[in-house]
Amino acid sequence: MNALVDAYNYTTKVLGTQNFIIAGDYNADCRYLSNKKYHLSNLYTDDRFDFLVNKTADTTANHNTDCAYDRFVATGLVKHAVVSGSVLVYNFETGMHLTYEEAKNISDHYPVEMQLQ
Template sequence: MKQMTMYFRLVLLLSIATVGLCNLKIASFNIKWLSVNKLSNNETLSIIKQIIQRYDIISIIEVRDDHAIHMLVQKLNMDNRDNPYGVVVSKKLGRNVHYTESYAVLFRINNVFVQEVHQFPDQDDVFAREPYAVMFHSLDSRPANFIYIVLHTQPTDTPAELEHMVSAYDNITNLMGIQDAIIAGDLNADCRYLSHTRHDNNLLYTDKRFTWLIDSDADSTVSTSTDCAYDRFIVAGDELKQNIVPNSARVYNFQQAMNLTPNQTNAVSDHLPIEVQIGN
């Protein structure tokens, strides 16, 4: 009996250790003009669902219709009853009354839960679409708590908006009480919107607290005529940096992975998602 008790204790300890080794797969995806109309195409909807189901957390950029994101989550959860998705959605963002969008962050509710959300109070109107922060608690990976900050810069204002992200990060992390954060989204951080010179001298790059994970020579666009790393992950906080899975930050080319035609791909987006794993 004593040997059996010791055996079960060993199994329990090994189980706990195994749980601690689980990784979270995180992504950001600019799904161009996400609307109910886009999701009404069954083929496009199927592709979008297949992409999202790769991830535990994913931010969706350019949500034009909030009803569409809730419809998408409902459709996703019909296929994921054992590990469904939850969603939080920002307010409508944008200076032009004729064009606004929301950020949505989807997450598997069995793996993480939302502790707090925060829409950055952009009193000086330095962001066309102000950052949206979600504080997550991870159930089986490290760090246990981290902030996911979504941003879609105005292309023509990209350098200035990225500079202001440093003070926005300070505001958000001071409010939420932790330093570990991922800044993610369509940052327009390459090519004509952010030259290599302006990138190298930008405060968000020169401040050593921040590490950029997607290289400038990556291509997060669908078009064969462009080669731009518009979409980026930028991480801060010692524990988060230590738990980034090496070589996991990359662009996911779903066109190649799913063997899609250009028309099928463009029906989804003109961007490719970026992904990274944490919890190593």
């Protein structure tokens, strides 16, 4: 995650904007990144970045894990464009009435969504 700060700094210089959504599978939870290391990471401690997906969210479709791997991080004016309460994890297994096996065939991660205004 610390490398994302360097990538952001470079990109802001090249593109001349500070307004971004940095989205993806960060693998920043559970066995990949301890809670202590998460809270000490440059991306988390730098107030230019807002983590929009709650650390308590479960973005995995696996019944044996409860991890928030998938993230939205907003910067610049984008931080103020996110509709309050709109960042959600869509559990397609429940939402589409799928079996666990059917859901796993789609993806091992649930989609994360948000609304912008």
